[in-house]
Amino acid sequence: MTQKPIEQNFQEKVIRLIRNIPSGMVATYGQIAKCAGNPRGARQVSYILHALSGKEKLPWHRVINSKGGISLKPRHGYELQKQLLEDEGIVFDDDDRVDLKRFGWLNQGRLDK
DNA sequence: CATATGACGATAT
């Protein structure tokens, strides 16, 4: 079967996954998209978030890009997201980046220094 | 139906 597993529930899955992100953790768009069945659907995740973040009451602030940084533009949520993450215990380095090795969801690379 | 866009990602330079 060459049928591609069209996941019409992609959006629903994404929402569910985001809701499953534990507090104090962050997930990347690509990670969520992959778990939802579309390894290349990172952009769609962002679109879904933008569309339903307020309606579905999703912890959108726990979703960041693969660099561990916030993709939002300043004065447009960037500061808000950063603040929310810091409020949950997430730490940003001097590059405004989160250590995915420690806070990355499903990627808890325990450094245990 | 065609074109444009986007809270991304990977690769090339």
Added chain:
DNA sequence: AATATCGCCATAT
């Protein structure tokens, strides 16, 4: 390492 460009795919117009 930082910037530029292309690719992906759903939604909007």
